Amino acid sequence: MNAAHESYENQNARFWIENGILFFQYKPNTTIDLEVAMRVVADRIALQNERPLPVFCDIRGIASIDKAARDYLAKSGSLLAKAVALIGSENVSITMSTFYVEISKPSVPTRIFTIEQEALDYLKSFL
Incomplete structure (x- = not known):
């Protein structure tokens, strides 16, 4: 991983840091099971290099996610x-997200958006 560019890509997602916000985008038709969830979290944490950042997570590429992955992301995914x-x-994706936020209860403030600018405005309050 090249920290100078502050971006990274694996088989499931792309990550980059811009203006103090970490952008995380799942690739089209991604199926998330526990193994995939663990990989994307590990890669994101490595890119952050111990810096806490607000996270813009584009879930439009997710085709499906299982319960083990949801539970893992709600806990470790918030590190x-x-x-x-x-x-x-x-x-x-809105249904999946609502289920994630209300049932899995992530450990950091998490909101669902359909308009990117609204999401960015929300995250800027955490910079």
Whole structure:
């Protein structure tokens, strides 16, 4: 991983840091199980290099996510995140996100958005 560029990509997602916000984008048709969840969290934490940051998480590429992955992301997925803005578009990702926020109860402030600028405005309050 090259920290100078402050970006990274694995088979499931792309990550980059811009203006103090970590952007996290799942690739199209990603299926998330526990193994994938653990990999993306480990890669995100490595990129952050122990710096707590607000996280802009684009979940529009997620095709499905299982309970083990949801539970893992709600706990370990919040490490080094000051706050999380989930960006969804289709009803499916909004439904998944609502379920995640209300049932899995992530350990940092987490909100769901469909408009990217609103999500960025929310995260800027955590800078």
